[in-house]
Amino acid sequence: MENSFEQKLRPRRMRINENVRAMVRETNISVKDFVYPIFVVPGENIKEEIPSMPGCYHLSVDKAVELAREISALGIPSVEVFGLPEYKDAIGSSAWDMTSPVQRAIQAIKAKVPELVIVGDVCLCQYTDHGHCGELCGHYVDNDATLKHLQKVAVSQAEAGADMIAPSDMMDGRVAAIRQALDDKGFINTSIMSYAVKYASGYYGPFRDAADSAPQFGDRRAYQMDPANSREAMKEVELDLAEGADIIMVKPALAYLDVVRQVRDSINRPVAVYNVSGEYAMVKAAAANGWIDEKRIVLETLTSMKRAGADIIITYHAIDAAKWLRG
Numbered sequence: 017m018e019n020s021f022e023q024k025l026r027p028r029r030m031r032i033n034e035n036v037r038a039m040v041r042e043t044n045i046s047v048k049d050f051v052y053p054i055f056v057v058p059g060e061n062i063k064e065e066i067p068s069m070p071g072c073y074h075l076s077v078d079k080a081v082e083l084a085r086e087i088s089a090l091g092i093p094s095v096e097v098f099g100l101p102e103y104k105d106a107i108g109s110s111a112w113d114m115t116s117p118v119q120r121a122i123q124a125i126k127a128k129v130p131e132l133v134i135v136g137d138v139c140l141c142q143y144t145d146h147g148h149c150g151e152l153c154g155h156y157v158d159n160d161a162t163l164k165h166l167q168k169v170a171v172s173q174a175e176a177g178a179d180m181i182a183p184s185d186m187m188d189g190r191v192a193a194i195r196q197a198l199d200d201k202g203f204i205n206t207s208i209m210s211y212a213v214k215y216a217s218g219y220y221g222p223f224r225d226a227a228d229s230a231p232q233f234g235d236r237r238a239y240q241m242d243p244a245n246s247r248e249a250m251k252e253v254e255l256d257l258a259e260g261a262d263i264i265m266v267k268p269a270l271a272y273l274d275v276v277r278q279v280r281d282s283i284n285r286p287v288a289v290y291n292v293s294g295e296y297a298m299v300k301a302a303a304a305n306g307w308i309d310e311k312r313i314v315l316e317t318l319t320s321m322k323r324a325g326a327d328i329i330i331t332y333h334a335i336d337a338a339k340w341l342r343g
């Protein structure tokens with residue numbers, strides 16, 4: 017059949033087969049982009065699946081080390097360590113207890129799998145008996161009192177062997193406070209990956225079950241960001257960079273890719289995204305029902321995060337994706 021007009025511009029030429037598509041592909045995801053989050057718990061020989069996050073586990077320190085070996089063998093460069101403590105109190109003091117699961121896991125992984133970049137999540141909500149991310153004054157989270165605790169958490173994780181400190185609490189001034197505390201103790205090469213742009217999001221639901229960190233009253237809207245705001249995101253980024261953040265994170269990822277793009281275009285530092293628990297749980301639930309093709313959806317979603325400008329993707333899909341990318 018003849019064209020009714022002269023067709024010279026044919027974008028389909030560049031899609032003609034997989035090798036051509038690969039030659040012109042603008043975005044490639046790599047196993048080296050991933051950080052895999054793990055949840056460590058007290059005890060030994062424990063590996064229990066988290067119900068709302070199929071494929072993710074509560075791990076005792078010994079099992080966490082085993083998994084860390086597998087993660088490293090897959091080529092994933094980094095793990096982020098979260099933990100459930102043995103005790104909780106009003107100020108979350110088990111967060112800086114060197115005998116808590118997080119500190120012991122960091123120590124053990126650093127000893128046995130030294131090449132793995134260990135990120136320590138710094139917050140208090142898993143450690144306070146009220147579930148808020150800081151010390152309370154009435155029902156208000158006292159910003160500056162909390163900073164002192166966060167400094168101790170960061171130093172304890174650095175002492176345990178963490179390479180990077182990732183504060184997720186959303187207190188004002190925490191990056192400067194943590195940088196100061198690390199430097200004072202001589203940890204000048206311990207970097208800070210700031211959860212700079214962290215929204216008050218419904219997507220954290222499964223994580224709060226997994227980490228037993230849901231607030232016992234109210235919510236986190238007085239410290240985490242309003243999902244409606246992107247100019248405010250740029251303000252948070254600006255402050256955290258001025259305070260010494262090495263990497264800027266946007267969290268959650270999928271519903272905030274516009275913000276990721278905006279941040280990427282306006283700074284010259286690495287940008288990370290956190291592909292959070294609710295995003296993971298939705299994919300796993302739909303896949304378990306046979307409603308979506310899990311591999312295809314996951315790789316497409318991770319590609320979208322990279323395309324939006326993320327250099328680093330913290331994701332519970334990291335292990336599966338690493339295997340799929342290896343082919």
Ligand code: PBG
Nearest residue numbers: 139184185219220223292293294
């Ligand atoms: C703790 C913290 C949360 C997440 C990471 N660190 C939860 C929260 O702020 O309530 C969420 C991670 C996820 O949903 O995967 N401040």
Ligand code: ZN
Nearest residue numbers: 139140141149
């Ligand atoms: Zn918290």
